[in-house]
Amino acid sequence: MITAPIPSDELLAAVASGSHHDPHAVLGQHPIAAGVSDPLTVIRALRPLASEVTAVLDTGARVELAHVGRGIWQGTQLIGPTDYLIEARYPDASPWVADDPYRYAPTIGELDLHLIGEGRHERLWDALGAHFRDHGGVSGTVRGTAFTVWAPNARAVRVIGDFNDWDGVRSAMRSMGATGV
Numbered sequence: 001m002i003t004a005p006i007p008s009d010e011l012l013a014a015v016a017s018g019s020h021h022d023p024h025a026v027l028g029q030h031p032i033a034a035g036v037s038d039p040l041t042v043i044r045a046l047r048p049l050a051s052e053v054t055a056v057l058d059t060g061a062r063v064e065l066a067h068v069g070r071g072i073w074q075g076t077q078l079i080g081p082t083d084y085l086i087e088a089r090y091p092d093a094s095p096w097v098a099d100d101p102y103r104y105a106p107t108i109g110e111l112d113l114h115l116i117g118e119g120r121h122e123r124l125w126d127a128l129g130a131h132f133r134d135h136g137g138v139s140g141t142v143r144g145t146a147f148t149v150w151a152p153n154a155r156a157v158r159v160i161g162d163f164n165d166w167d168g169v170r171s172a173m174r175s176m177g178a179t180g181v
Helices: 009-016 110-118
Strands: 028-031 041-046 052-057 062-069 072-077 084-089 096-099 129-136 141-148
Touching (some): 009 062, 052 072
Antiparallel strands (some): 062 072, 084 096
């Protein structure tokens, strides 16, 4: 079995602490070049304190993830990008299954980013804030909430709520470049 490279401990620490400016670059699923003809994909998930983590693909196939450090787990699969859920097992608890927010593309477009960067966006209330949206997945559409904020001087931004047990580290947001979004 071909495995993906493991990110550096410094990178794992930044992502695990919620202080990395782009956790989506590490977490979620990413194609990797391994010199094979089949599409090889790595899936990474942050599940601190878990004893076992599995990616359950939309086909029903299961990809066991191995702990690579700092509560981050990873595994590879040959199907290419696909929809999946993360199943985590914790000591003395039943399995916890949840969607992986890091598998989705940004919900704000290039035009919005350009207009915000120029200070000319005339409908900021539609671009920024929390909005129910249809997120396009690999094999369909999922209804969820998109969070977009303007925080030009922030090193990192996190979303907290009862959906993540009030732990913002599990929901760190990505920086969309020099616009401050």
